[in-house]
Ligand SMILES: NC(=O)C1=CN([C@@H]2O[C@H](COP(=O)(O)OP(=O)(O)OC[C@H]3O[C@@H](n4cnc5c(N)ncnc54)[C@H](O)[C@@H]3O)[C@@H](O)[C@H]2O)[C@@H](O)CC1
């Protein structure tokens with residue numbers, strides 16, 4: 001699992017090490033890794049090492065200090081290194097080291113003013129820009145004059161015939177380090193070299209999209225971080241998903257593997273029920289019972305004769321895909337299944353139409369799977385004044401609000417899918433492709449999720465009693481498999497939801513065989 005720690009946790013873990021080591025030892029170590037990344041990126045671009053020009057965007061804190069020490073190394077290796085000092089004072093020892101290594105130093109700040117024209121002239125000379133304006137010590141979006149400088153650099157980047165390579169130090173300056181917000185301008189990075197551990201803002205949208213590839217520099221703080229406050233954001237890897245996946249043993253039969261009850265589809269949207277079924281069967285559910293009107297039922301049995309129509313005992317429920325909550329009969333079927341699930345303490349995944357049919361409070365064994373528009377509607381139904389754009393701008397805040405308002409675990413679908421429950425970190429999965437943004441794709445996810453809940457129902461019940469977050473991890477696992485199925489089905493081009501569902505068994509096989 002990739003674990004991301006907020007600024008305060010990183011600072012707390014660093015404190016004893018800083019006190020026990022010579023001045024700047026940690027910073028010099030961080031700078032060494034940063035310099036190595038810059039050299040590696042230059043080599044990958046086929047650039048000549050001597051003669052390549054690197055621009056350091058240096059702010060007033062230790063983040064700028066990292067860049068100055070790294071610049072000193074690069075200058076000693078024959079690169080031309082320009083340091084644009086964007087703060088009135090910068091890290092003094094790092095600056096002295098950079099100067100004596102031959103870094104060209106350009107103080108651009110005079111009081112509240114920053115010479116943006118001079119900055120752009122330097123920027124045009126350089127093929128690599130190292131963004132070290134602010135790191136984990138910053139609060140809020142970049143203030144002027146740094147905000148204006150970043151806006152000008154971003155325009156220059158877009159206008160430049162050879163787009164410069166941007167390497168961010170620790171985080172792209174100006175992101176919400178702890179929540180992934182974008183409160184102001186930020187220079188998008190190709191690579192972020194982050195110290196000790198990822199920061200939540202590197203995993204969480206919308207900021208995560210500006211971080212590029214993430215390289216973590218081991219500064220020996222892992223044990224201290226693990227002993228401190230738990231991570232606040234996480235991302236499951238393929239190995240984590242494989243560990244959580246319910247793989248049948250020799251003693252298993254279809255009932256022990258889990259039966260899923262599906263209330264989905266309607267005369268208007270019959271295909272949604274088929275897609276959810278395809279997702280669940282592709283993910284290996286022991287049995288699927290379908291409860292719905294004749295038209296989708298006939299489609300499902302024609303397509304998947306292994307499906308069992310009509311009621312019976314189940315271990316989990318999947319509700320709502322392709323259901324209009326205004327249609328009285330389908331709404332009643334969702335409510336009835338929900339009441340049964342609550343009475344029997346069974347896990348539920350509630351999607352689409354079911355999201356408008358929920359009681360005020362839900363148990364933590366319920367997983368809601370809205371997209372941003374549905375999350376906004378859910379919050380409005382609980383008295384919050386919020387629209388889709390606001391959810392997209394601050395997804396974590398609104399996800400947490402939905403968890404608080406309902407008591408449920410919530411999976412917010414998007415390019416990065418976020419999952420959080422009342423306990424544990426937010427899981428941020430970015431496994432898919434924009435080709436997944438296609439009608440019916442979410443129905444396939446509901447099916448995959450339902451299969452997982454049915455297969456893990458017993459563990460889920462005891463985990464929930466202990467206040468664990470297994471349901472959120474299972475939601476994240478479903479998102480990972482769905483995202484990978486999208487990538488596999490797409491192969492770089494279009495793929496329909498049917499293709500995504502068809503790719504699920506292959507993705508699961510690769511996972512449990514241990515492919516990364
Ligand atoms: N603590 C340490 O010894 C280590 C920290 N490391 C680096 O140190 C960084 C943290 O350093 P600092 O705590 O000095 O803080 P930063 O360098 O992140 O930022 C502080 C500077 O930014 C300015 N600033 C703060 N908020 C701002 C805003 N909204 N707009 C514009 N300017 C703003 C402050 O006035 C100050 O000059 C990390 O991100 C990492 O890069 C690494 O060197 C590893 C070791």
Ligand SMILES: Nc1ncnc2c1ncn2[C@@H]1O[C@H](COP(=O)(O)OP(=O)(O)O)[C@@H](O)[C@H]1O
Pocket residue numbers: 371413414415416417432433434435436437438439440441442443444445482
């Ligand atoms: N830009 C994107 N990149 C990757 N995945 C995406 C993107 N946009 C949407 N998705 C994924 O596609 C699915 C769309 O689901 P949903 O909005 O419910 O569609 P539908 O209701 O048509 O099934 C979700 O799993 C979501 O995470």
Ligand SMILES: [K+]
Pocket residue numbers: 063131132133134135168169170171172173
């Ligand atoms: K930075």
